[in-house]
Amino acid sequence: MTRNTIAAGLIGILAGTASAETIGVSMALFDDNFLTVLRNGMIAHAQGLEGVDLQVEDAQNDVGRQLNQIENFIAAGVDAIIVNPVDTSATQAMTDAAAAAGVPLVFVNRMPINLESLPDNQAFVGSNERDSGTLQGTEVCRLLREQGTDPARVILIMGELSNEAAITRSQMIRDTVAREDCAFMEIVEEQTGNWNRQQGADLMTNWLGAGVEFDAVVSNNDEMAIGAIQSLKAAGISMDDVIVAGIDATQDALAAMQAGDLDVTVFQDAAGQGAGAVDTALALARGEEVAREVWIPFELVTPENIDGYLTRN
Amino acid sequence: MADMAINPGAAAPRGRRAWPTELNALIGLVAIALVFEALAWAIRGQTFLGNTAILRIMILQVAVVGIIAIGVTQVIITGGIDLSSGSLVGMVGIIAMSFAQAGTRNGADFTGAVFWEQGWVDLPVAVPIAVGLVLGLIAGVVNGALVAYAKIPPFIATLGMMVTARGVAKWWTAGEAVSNPTPSFAALGQGMMPVLIFVALAVLFQALLSFTLYGTRTYAIGSNRDAARMSGINVERHLVLVYALAGSLAAVAGLIAVSRQLTAQAGLGVMYELDAIAMAVIGGVSLVGGRGSIIGTALGMLIFGIIISGFTFLRVDAYYQEMIKGGIIVGAVALDVWRQRRRALRG
Numbered sequence: 001m002t003r004n005t006i007a008a009g010l011i012g013i014l015a016g017t018a019s020a021e022t023i024g025v026s027m028a029l030f031d032d033n034f035l036t037v038l039r040n041g042m043i044a045h046a047q048g049l050e051g052v053d054l055q056v057e058d059a060q061n062d063v064g065r066q067l068n069q070i071e072n073f074i075a076a077g078v079d080a081i082i083v084n085p086v087d088t089s090a091t092q093a094m095t096d097a098a099a100a101a102g103v104p105l106v107f108v109n110r111m112p113i114n115l116e117s118l119p120d121n122q123a124f125v126g127s128n129e130r131d132s133g134t135l136q137g138t139e140v141c142r143l144l145r146e147q148g149t150d151p152a153r154v155i156l157i158m159g160e161l162s163n164e165a166a167i168t169r170s171q172m173i174r175d176t177v178a179r180e181d182c183a184f185m186e187i188v189e190e191q192t193g194n195w196n197r198q199q200g201a202d203l204m205t206n207w208l209g210a211g212v213e214f215d216a217v218v219s220n221n222d223e224m225a226i227g228a229i230q231s232l233k234a235a236g237i238s239m240d241d242v243i244v245a246g247i248d249a250t251q252d253a254l255a256a257m258q259a260g261d262l263d264v265t266v267f268q269d270a271a272g273q274g275a276g277a278v279d280t281a282l283a284l285a286r287g288e289e290v291a292r293e294v295w296i297p298f299e300l301v302t303p304e305n306i307d308g309y310l311t312r313n
Numbered sequence: 314m315a316d317m318a319i320n321p322g323a324a325a326p327r328g329r330r331a332w333p334t335e336l337n338a339l340i341g342l343v344a345i346a347l348v349f350e351a352l353a354w355a356i357r358g359q360t361f362l363g364n365t366a367i368l369r370i371m372i373l374q375v376a377v378v379g380i381i382a383i384g385v386t387q388v389i390i391t392g393g394i395d396l397s398s399g400s401l402v403g404m405v406g407i408i409a410m411s412f413a414q415a416g417t418r419n420g421a422d423f424t425g426a427v428f429w430e431q432g433w434v435d436l437p438v439a440v441p442i443a444v445g446l447v448l449g450l451i452a453g454v455v456n457g458a459l460v461a462y463a464k465i466p467p468f469i470a471t472l473g474m475m476v477t478a479r480g481v482a483k484w485w486t487a488g489e490a491v492s493n494p495t496p497s498f499a500a501l502g503q504g505m506m507p508v509l510i511f512v513a514l515a516v517l518f519q520a521l522l523s524f525t526l527y528g529t530r531t532y533a534i535g536s537n538r539d540a541a542r543m544s545g546i547n548v549e550r551h552l553v554l555v556y557a558l559a560g561s562l563a564a565v566a567g568l569i570a571v572s573r574q575l576t577a578q579a580g581l582g583v584m585y586e587l588d589a590i591a592m593a594v595i596g597g598v599s600l601v602g603g604r605g606s607i608i609g610t611a612l613g614m615l616i617f618g619i620i621i622s623g624f625t626f627l628r629v630d631a632y633y634q635e636m637i638k639g640g641i642i643v644g645a646v647a648l649d650v651w652r653q654r655r656r657a658l659r660g
Contacts, residue, residue, distance in 0.1 A: 022628065030631070058631045062583065063574045068374035072625040075366035089492040090576040113492075160488070 020051035021080075023281050024073030026066050028086045028110070030058040034248070034270055035084060038109060041271025042082070045278050052282065063090045070097050070105075080104040080281035088164070089113050095122060104284035108277040109270075111164070118292055121284050125277040125294040129165050132247050132266045132298045133172025139264045139300055140216050140245050141182035150184045152215045157203060157228060159195045159220040166192070169220045169247065188214055193224040200227025208235050215242060222246035222253035222265055229261045249301045249309055257306055267299040267309055334597025334604065337649060338612035341595070345616055345641075349623035356627060367622050369505070375592075375618040376507035377402075377573075379611065380566040382589035383511075383518050384559030386610045389593055390522075391555050392535040392602025393460060393467035397474035398563040398589060401452050402582030403482040405567035409445035410491045410577035412436055413498035423493055427486060438497040445568045446561055452478060453560020457553030475586070482579040492576035502573030510569060514562065519607040531555060535602030592617055595645040616641070 023046070027039055039056060046054045055078065059066035063086045073081050074097065081103055085091050091112035098105035104121040115124055144152040156173055159166030170190075177185045189212055193199040200219060207214075208231065217232075219225035225246030232242060245264035246253050256262040273296045283290050301309050346362060353361035361367060381398045388395045411427035416434035418425075426434050452474055459470035500506070522528035530551050533541040542548050566585070571577040596613030598605025620641065624634045 024625070053628070055625065055628045056631055057625065057634075060584070061580055063576065063578065063581065064377060064570050067574060068370065068621070069625070071370040071374070072367075072622050075364060075370050075622065076626045076628075087490050087576060087578050089490045090574050090578075093573070093575050 020053075021282065021285060022053045022055060022078045023080045023082055023278065023285075024069070024076070024078040025054055025056040025082045025084075026059050026069040026073070027056065027084045028059055028066070029061045033250070034268070035109070037270035038084070038274045041274030042278050043274075044271070045275035049278075049282075052278070054278070059086050061086055063087050066090075067093055067097065070094055074098065074101040074103050078103065079285040080106065082106045082108055082277045082281050084108050085110045085112060095119070098122065104281060106277050106281045106284065109273055115293070123280050123284065123290050123292055123294060125273055125280050125296065127268050127273065127296050127298050129168040130172055132165075132268065133169035134176065135266050135298055135300045136169075136218065136245050136247055136264060137173045137176030137182070139302065140218055140243055141176060141179075141185060143243050143263060144185060144216060145182075147215075149215050152185045153188045153213060154185050154216045154218055155189045155207065155212070155214045155228075156187050156191075157200055157217065157219040157224045158190065158192045159224070161192050163195075166195075166220050173218055185216075188212065193219070193227065195221050195223060197223040197227040197230075200224030201231045202227075204228040204231035205235075208232075208237075217242060217244045219244070219246045222248040222250045222256075222262070225262060225265075226252055226256055229256060233261070249312075254301070254306060254310055257301070257303055260303075263302070265301045267301050267312065269296050269299065269312075271312070272296045334599075334649060335606060335609040335612060337652070338596045338609050338616070338645075341645060342612050342616050342619070345619055345623075349619060349627070352623075352627055361623065361626055364626075367626060371618040371622040372508050372615070373505065374621060375614045376511040377566045377570045378585050378588045378592065378617075379511045379614040380507075380514060380569065381563050381585055382592045382610045382614060383514055383607055384562035385586070385589045386593045386596075386598050386605060386607055387518065387522070387531055387555050388467070388559045389590070389598050389600060390531050390535045390602060390605050391552060392538070393552070393556070394471065394590070394600070395456065395556065395559050396468065396471040396586050397452065397456060397478060398559065398566070399582040399585035399587070400475045400478035400482065401449055401560060401563035402567040402570060402585055403579060404452075404478040404485075405445045405448050405564040406571040406581050407482050407485050407491055407577040407579055408448060409441040409564075409568055410494060410498075410571045411485070412444050413438070413441035413494045413572075414491070415493050415495045418493050426493070427491055435495055438495065438501070441498055442501075442568060445564045449560040449562075449564020449567070450557055451560070453557035453563075454553060456560060457556030460556060461549035461552035479579070479583075482581075485579070488579055490576050490578040494572065494575060499572055499575055502569045502571070507569045507573060510565065514565070515607050515611055518558075522607065527554075532603055535604070537603075588617070591642045595642060597649060599649075613645075 027035055043054055046052045057069045059069060066086050070081060081098055083094055085107060088110050092114045095114055099119050107124045109126050111124060111126060158170045176182050177187055189207060191203050193203055217228050225244050229244055239261045243263045246262060247266040249265045249267035253262055253265050276294055276296050280290055280294055350361050385395050385398060414426040414434050415423060417423055456471050456474050459465045460467045530546050533546060534548055534551060538548060592613035593610045595616055596609030598609055620638055
């Protein structure tokens with residue numbers, strides 16, 4: 001009896017998923033906060049559409065596993081595939097597999113290395129990292145100019161140096177400082193905190209110990225910015241005297257902003273990228289023309305507009 | 314009786330009580346295949362096993378871990394364990410790929426090659442293969458020496474190698490991926506090559522285990538180490554050999570994996586060792602030692618392949634897939650233990 005109920009339930013789960021259009025999704029990994037928001041955004045968007053079904057798989061940060069999942073999707077006859085690549089240098093093999101089978105493929109969030117040579121039925125949906133750094137740098141520049149600080153000394157805390165996002169975000173800050181209207185800014189220290197809160201805190205403690213003087217701290221992500229804030233507070237420095245900027249608009253960062261510690265952060269629309277990927281995949285599956293790059297904009301978050309972002313990530 | 318203890322695998326006793334464990338795995342494989350085929354018709358109204366594209370990926374996706382499992386099976390038969398194979402895949406993959414890079418990319422000089430300054434690009438395919446195999450061999454010999462001569466428990470010795478090799482993989486390029494292999498290196502893992510290599514190695518090692526002194530000694534050490542030693546087997550030297558072979562097989566898996574993916578990254582192969590152990594266990598290889606075969610492990614491997622492809626075909630969510638996979642691993646062993654106990658009670 002129980003066995004029958006379980007079997008019936010299992011078939012119920014399975015049967016409930018059969019529908020008109022199926023999209024296979026291979027995520028780089030499930031246990032990552034940002035990618036989870038992206039994944040759930042995708043699922044929520046698909047549920048709102050009539051007759052669209054997502055089959056979401058976890059590549060567990062393994063390129064080989066991801067490649068297998070794509071081949072399994074093709075064999076199972078899905079209408080389109082969405083891939084959040086584990087490693088952007090491995091995207092050529094994925095493009096080849098999908099192209100050989102004629103199945104549309106959409107890369108989401110991480111820019112594929114073969115972006116320029118993607119076939120017509122493949123696309124990339126993501127946010128342009130150049131925008132995040134530029135938005136952050138420009139806002140810090142505006143705040144410093146309002147304060148009338150001249151020259152303004154800036155500390156730059158960078159993410160993992162092998163990482164595209166860290167390199168681009170940092171370069172955009174350097175470009176901002178080089179701009180004519182922000183030329184009063186000067187980067188006095190540059191170090192990597194590997195995206196890590198503790199390392200951000202340790203860097204700041206070291207700088208304070210070395211007597212480095214500065215007016216603003218610009219960090220490639222919120223975690224390192226929060227680490228820096230913790231060290232600044234531990235050293236008894238008032239958070240009104242220094243501008244701190246991060247990127248990501250994580251829940252912790254928004255709380256720090258509400259507490260008056262963090263001044264600037266940048267929101268990357270994970271759910272928007274997920275929804276955009278689903279829409280792009282459907283359009284490709286239906287044979288519609290799609291731009292090769294679909295950009296989901298970054299958005300600046302400050303104490304003035306923070307209320308609109310509290311529940312979005 | 315003494316004969317049996319020394320040589321149980323090569324000369325399994327015939328009769329009612331000699332129910333080979335491989336048969337369990339085969340029955341399990343057929344049962345699972347039929348269940349998926351039935352569900353495929355019931356839910357999607359089409360065949361699952363009759364779909365050649367599915368059959369192809371079903372085997373292809375488990376071939377790399379299957380190659381590891383060939384070595385792990387032999388280690389487990391000696392009563393040991395090898396946790397280092399997944400990390401060896403990562404280490405061998407990224408270092409070998411550095412010796413396999415092409416000098417041009419999209420028609421331009423590929424200055425991002427690891428050994429660009431040394432000019433070591435466009436090397437013959439034998440170079441990365443040799444580098445990889447030697448690395449795997451060395452790691453395996455170290456594992457074996459730690460277990461056999463330093464008397465460190467295999468779990469700890471290979472755990473040390475697992476952490477160390479992963480560290481080497483990350484250190485090699487400071488975490489950056491290595492890609493753009495030469496066409497001859499890329500050919501190693503394309504199409505069904507991984508499956509062909511797996512089959513060749515599986516046949517070779519099954520033959521070694523069944524028909525040679527190597528196999529007899531391997532089973533003897535796993536069944537009763539003291540008896541094996543008293544019968545004149547150099548247990549220490551043989552253990553080093555078995556672990557060295559396991560390391561080399563992990564290296565083969567690493568070479569094929571990066572060749573198939575056209576890129577190598579430091580995180581490659583995480584958890585492969587546990588998948589390989591699970592394949593062996595499902596295939597009836599006893600963790601106590603002395604019992605099991607490559608055939609059993611290959612059947613366990615196929616069960617893994619069917620499950621992965623089957624769930625995708627039936628559109629079962631990823632969460633359920635892992636839960637059911639875990640259940641099957643435990644279930645297979647529970648069934649085996651139950652059968653053995655029943656046999657012992659009857660006997």
